[in-house]
Amino acid sequence: MAIARQRPDFTHEATAWRAGDIPVAGADEVGRGPWAGPVVACAVVLDPARVPVGLDDSKKLKADKRERLFDEICATAEVSLAFAPPARIDGHDIRKATLWALAQAAAGLARPPRLLLVDGRDVPVVACATRAIIGGDGLVASIAAASIVAKVTRDRLMKQLGLAHPGYGFERHMGYGTREHAEALAELGACRHHRTSFAPVRVRLALDRPTADRL
Known part of the structure; x- marks a missing residue:
């Protein structure tokens, strides 16, 4: 008999509320691994009376469901x-840039959170208590919501970059290191949205500096 997979719920948030940590926010990021484009971080404070049904780790949802949940969350x-x-990723490294973005997302909330629940092992430096939860996007409702909003936002942005920089295929691979992307780098060089500190891009730049109009 198959065992049902656990899905994100509001348990962590409810426990925090009972302890007086109001509001409690969930935070997640998308885009640590791609060769191009930004890291997008999101912080979400859910309304306990209107938690969207079907929240899950954004990677486990089909695109149409992510879009629907995106609208409902917002x-x-x-x-x-x-x-x-x-530029920040290249100047600081991907870990520091990611933590910076998470901190900025938390600071941008209309109500400063008393507790920030963060997916993963690291937590940003913020003006409230923090808790890292490994696999949090598949366990905690507000983190799952943040992962969905971040994913949809970044995908939309990369599709726009695909129109602005034709030939790279950003609208299909979202900046990740696919064969198509590698072939485009070899043919076109890097554009200003590439992460020059990432090895495939750095190697390409060393072989053939991109033309000024691409940078």
Whole structure:
């Protein structure tokens, strides 16, 4: 007999509320691994009376369901987004840039949270208590909501970059290191949205500096 997979719920938030940590926010990021584009971080404070049904780790949801949940989350919850662009990633490293974006997202909430629940092992430096939860986007409702908003936002942005920089295929691979992306780098060089500190891009730049109009 198959065992049902655990899905995100509001248990962590409810426990925090009972302890007086109001509001409590969940935070997550998308885009640590791609060769191009920003890291997008999101912080969400859910309304306990209107928690969207079907929340899950954004990676486990089909695109149409992510879009539907994105709209519902933005209509019912407090949402804040922050972006760590390639220049910050290259200047500080991906970990520091990601933590910076998470901190900016938390700081951008209309009501400062008393507790920030963060997916993963690291927590940003913020003006409230923090708790890292490994696999939090699959366990905690507000983190799952943050992962969905961050994912949809970044995908939309990369599709726009695909139109602005044709040939790279950003609208399909979202900046990740696919064969198509590698072939485009070899043919076109890097554009200003590439992360020059990432090895595939750095190697390409060493072989053939991109033309000034691409940078």
